[in-house]
Amino acid sequence: MSVHIYGPQFSNFVRSVQWVCEEKGIAYTLGFEPDGKAVEFRGPQHGQWHPYSKIPVLIHNGCALGETSAICRYLDDNFPGTSLTPADPWQKAEVDSWCQLLSIYIDKAVVRDYLLELVFPKGEDGKPRVDVLAAGKPAAVAALNIVEEKLAAQPFLFGDQPTLADAIAAPIVCYATGLPAGVSLVPAESTLHDYAKRMMASPSGQKVLLAK
Missing domain, CATH: 3.40.30.10 (Glutaredoxin)
Known part of the structure; x- marks a missing residue:
């Protein structure tokens, strides 16, 4: 079903x-x-x-x-299909741990406290509140740096294949890397841009992450 x-x-x-x-x-x-x-x-x-x-x-x-x-x-x-979790119990627990980290802390810093002010602005004349963006930006940048550090030189958060952790990270990173100048969170040289492009290029990413 x-x-x-x-x-x-x-x-x-x-x-x-x-x-x-x-x-x-x-x-x-x-x-x-x-x-x-x-x-x-x-x-x-x-x-x-x-x-x-x-x-x-x-x-x-x-x-x-x-x-x-x-x-x-x-x-x-x-459900059958490609497993999105490592078989090793410790690595499986690490993926679960990162799913929680992304869902709670990184989402709050990047999405709840920054991106939503841009998408659903609450300032005068329907504009984003500059003070809210300024206050939220350092934590948002720091959270994205944590993701970038985890990626290091590997294509996905846990190596050569995407996991459930990437399922939660990718939508956040794709939104963050797509911000215009002036409100951007990710420097042009950041490897997060490559990660976002990699996730969006897959068939699943094209259908899910590129949707408007």
Whole structure:
């Protein structure tokens, strides 16, 4: 049976789950209408699925699962296709650890405290608040530097093949490297640009990460 990803496609976390589905060949639908019936964002049903009404929520076999890392792990463990997790128990735990680091700390610094002010500005005349951007930029840059340091000279976060950690990192990095001058977070010489291009060039990346 197909799965449904509840949430908007522009969400970096929704894109993470969508990317996993694409990589593993899992049939899915996406949006706010599971089974063709609209479910109000942050409405009663959403609150039953997730106590904090967060997205995405995975709907599968009549059950709902929240939190991106858990969703991605469930999809990887329970569907056939290319494994996105190392077989070695320690490396598997390291991937899970990075999924948490990316989902909690790096997402907050880059997306919640910086990018969202650009996408949904709250300043006068609908413009981004300059003071909010200035305050958030150092932490956002530092968080992206952590990702760059982890990549080092390897193509993906854990070597030559993408993992669940890349599923969560890629949408964040792709958004961050696509910012215009004046609000950019990533220097032109950063290897994060190469990483973003690499992730976007794959069939899954072209469908998920290049979507508008």
